[in-house]
Amino acid sequence: MSEAVLRCENVSRFFGGIHALKGISAEVRQGEIFGLVGPNGSGKTTLVNCVTGFYPPQKGRILFEGRQISGQRPHRIASNGIARTFQNVALFKGMTVLENILMGRHIFMNPNPLAALFYPVWAAKEEVAHRRKVEQIIDLLQLESVRDEHVEVIPLGLQKRVELARALCAEPRMLILDEPMAGMNQEEKEYMVRFILDAQEELGLSVLIIEHHLDVVTSICDRVLVLNDGNKIAEGPAREAMSDPEVVKAYIGGQAHAA
């Protein structure tokens, strides 16, 4: 069994009187695709927001590659090697696809006004070097044809792919995808699954994925964690966990009259 990359230890989070996460412990292992599933409002996105630093956990801690990351600000966690996408596409409107993906290289660049003042001798080399890396990712995700389009004019399926490209450009060791296939048709879904598998294989990533399409979850996830109302109700290999009676009850509802 390979080692744990991301480890959540007894993570709790409150919003006022709402106990959104009730002491969740889980670990994502090196190189696996880990599914995070559960009904609406079960705390999946909250857990991801705890990991990426938007809502630091009030109890418990989160370790990434053995070092504690809970309590760090989001941009610090990003530069530690965790990249994520959002449920609602969070691209920068008014920028082209290329510029959006270039943003993903930010942690390797030097955002300095002086570099802009002396562009030809200072920033030009950096820009070209990072452009090469960006083109590799564009190649991997087959985004060549929309490279120079503005992001708001391309279809949603492609926008989600651009967001994935932006996350991959940061050369993360862990990729967190928050419903990458929400609102997609079957064809777009299958494309997306292929790209996630390609990225995982070629770049050696560990992937944490929140997903509602159970066909996708059972076919690509190595292991899943099922949340319901802030509690962990099942964990383990995808098919086993999804057929757990507790999980079935959470998704479909319990029987009114137990036999």
Add this chain to the structure above:
Amino acid sequence: MFYRLSGIRHTSYPAARQLWPIAADRWQVGLVTALALAAPVLVSDLYLGSYVLPWLIWTAAALSLSLLMGLGGQLHFGFAAVMAIGAYSSIHLTRAGVPFEFALLGGGVAAAVIGTAFGAAALRVKGLYLVMATLAMQYLVDWVITNVPAISGGAQATLRTPEVSFLLLPLESLDARYYVALLWTVLMTLFFLNVKRTSFGRALAAIRDKDFAAAVIGVDPFRTKLMAFMTASFAGGVSGAILAFCYYGAVTPEQFGFNVSIQLVAMVLVGGLGSVIGGYFGAGFVLLVPIVLTNLIAGLAGAGWISVSQNLAAHLPLIFYGGMIIGFLLFEPLGLAKIYDNIRKYFLVWPFRHSGS
């Protein structure tokens, strides 16, 4: 057709990333630069000194503010105060015997330090609250300048700029002052264009558009905003110093009052947020249109075409001017730059409607 996109194929990343990738644009920029260099010969001293020169300097100031408001999305309603800090610092530095070139930098640094200090406090709030916080800066700086005699030379006093020379060129003649202002505006223009194609500019735009998405890819929001405040304040301070030395020749606190801050915001908004050519258009519009309107109405009244009272004649230009600003904001919120851009794009692909690729 001279002005079109067809046949432009870049084969290297540096070629595709140059400032003006389209040949027609490079010709246009070259032509405008040549005209600007020849302006002292082409334009009479009256027009050069009272229209072209202030237009250039206010363009540099508008670009400084646009860096913060347009690229960074951080509203600043106290930018005239930043310029005042630059102007007063540079005058006091030259009076203390510091060479003009260094005094300009010193003015910029002073503005950057004070502007960033206020920025650090103001950046804890966003949107309208940031407007209030920067307004506070305007009034505080105004009050300090007016009430500290060591800075303003006493209440109601006018501080004359000393005789200086820039790189051995004495700033006495109008031509010399014009070229110094031109140099600064060109520098500011190139800087702005370069910021937009480097990681700093992209980080600013990212913070402006979606701060959480920017944070998740490693952009430190506070540091980036603060850097924007610092850069814009430095540029604003130098612009203020240039304005004092090359145009006003003497400074009073009223020249950098609250209404000037509002005018700067108007320049940025009317020109187009975050646009370089918008800075030129916006400054030109705000400075020149009231003058043109006043002359027009005076001319019409003088020729007997319309009969207006003295009082109405004074206010009509302002009414039209206000109406034009509202009209622009309603019909083209992205400003004059967007109107220009629409026309340019039309001719880029003419006689077709779409670029195809």
